Amino acid sequence: MKPIEVLYFAWIRERIGHPKEQWTTKANTAAELVVELCQRGPEYQAAFRDLAAIRVAINQEMVPLDSPIKEGCEVAFFPPMTGG
Amino acid sequence: MAIKVQSNAFDAGEELDRFMTCHDGVGAVVNFVGIVRSNSDDEPVDKLVIEHYPGMTEASLQRIVDEAEKRWSLKNCLVIHRYGELSPGEAIMMVAVQTAHRQAAFEAANFLMDYLKSRAAFWKKEYRAGASEWVKSRHEDDVAAQKWQDENR
Numbered sequence: 001m002k003p004i005e006v007l008y009f010a011w012i013r014e015r016i017g018h019p020k021e022q023w024t025t026k027a028n029t030a031a032e033l034v035v036e037l038c039q040r041g042p043e044y045q046a047a048f049r050d051l052a053a054i055r056v057a058i059n060q061e062m063v064p065l066d067s068p069i070k071e072g073c074e075v076a077f078f079p080p081m082t083g084g
Numbered sequence: 085m086a087i088k089v090q091s092n093a094f095d096a097g098e099e100l101d102r103f104m105t106c107h108d109g110v111g112a113v114v115n116f117v118g119i120v121r122s123n124s125d126d127e128p129v130d131k132l133v134i135e136h137y138p139g140m141t142e143a144s145l146q147r148i149v150d151e152a153e154k155r156w157s158l159k160n161c162l163v164i165h166r167y168g169e170l171s172p173g174e175a176i177m178m179v180a181v182q183t184a185h186r187q188a189a190f191e192a193a194n195f196l197m198d199y200l201k202s203r204a205a206f207w208k209k210e211y212r213a214g215a216s217e218w219v220k221s222r223h224e225d226d227v228a229a230q231k232w233q234d235e236n237r
Contacts, residue, residue: 010135082221
């Protein structure tokens, strides 16, 4: 079990209902974390329904969904960026 | 080189004035300012709210500027991007570059804009006609950013 911090942005944050949380996970990858979070309730399922529309960053760097999660890391989920 | 991520409004004219203090060898300055449109899909826009990821946003902008510096010989570079609530007509962001020659200045500014669209950690939400909607990322923006990567191969 690894303590991590999970952050949500834009419509993912709105669907889940809060911007961040401390979480203790068994997940080894970001993809496994998504599956684990979805077991917590319908708000998480609504947020993660379309994985193609979701990007992930670990310790503030964009990474593929199958990237490993380590103890104490910061995992963020957000839609594609719309800057400029 | 300067990167500013801020909620406060900025005066693009004043920023450009300050940026015009040129180093030796500068022969060109290109400046772009993005403005909140007053209309979107033929409906008046009430406001734009921009969300960001403190820390990662600055890091993503720095990576974009670093990449531009690798590709062109920039004498100086300025990126300003706002977050929070913006009204139509307000400046959202600004990029300015100084180079020795015109072509590099235009190209570098264009590159910075293409990358900012899809690789800087900002998310826009548009409010119009009493409703709000997250701005969708545009496929054209991804293609524009990808084009620079392909050219680099």
